[in-house]
Amino acid sequence: MSGKTVSSRERQSGLGLAAALLLAEQGAEWSWVGRDRTRSDFMRRKIAKYAAGSVPILFLADLSSQVEIHRLAERLHGSFSRIDVLINNARESLIGK
Numbered sequence: 001m002s003g004k005t006v007s008s009r010e011r012q013s014g015l016g017l018a019a020a021l022l023l024a025e026q027g028a029e030w031s032w033v034g035r036d037r038t039r040s041d042f043m044r045r046k047i048a049k050y051a052a053g054s055v056p057i058l059f060l061a062d063l064s065s066q067v068e069i070h071r072l073a074e075r076l077h078g079s080f081s082r083i084d085v086l087i088n089n090a091r092e093s094l095i096g097k
Contacts, residue, residue, distance in 0.1 A: 001026035002026065007085070008086075034061075059076065
């Protein structure tokens with residue numbers, strides 16, 4: 001994974017976290033997208049402990065906002081020439097709707 005760029009969202013646990021740690025150990029360059037700075041910093045630091053490559057880069061954005069999504073896309077595009085792997089563990093709760 002050395003030389004590959006990976007981007008992920010803040011809510012990583014279980015299989016998503018295991019994949020993140022494995023890819024970091026294999027030298028992938030990480031960007032981390034989160035809405036909550038505290039939670040995102042915690043996960044970024046956790047991945048950084050395993051990283052064989054550079055320290056993960058944190059981007060803050062509220063992905064429920066189209067304006068924020070466009071800003072995030074511009075920042076990602078300005079920081080990386082490509083994203084090779086996108087880990088998106090988004091889920092929606094339909095209980096009570």
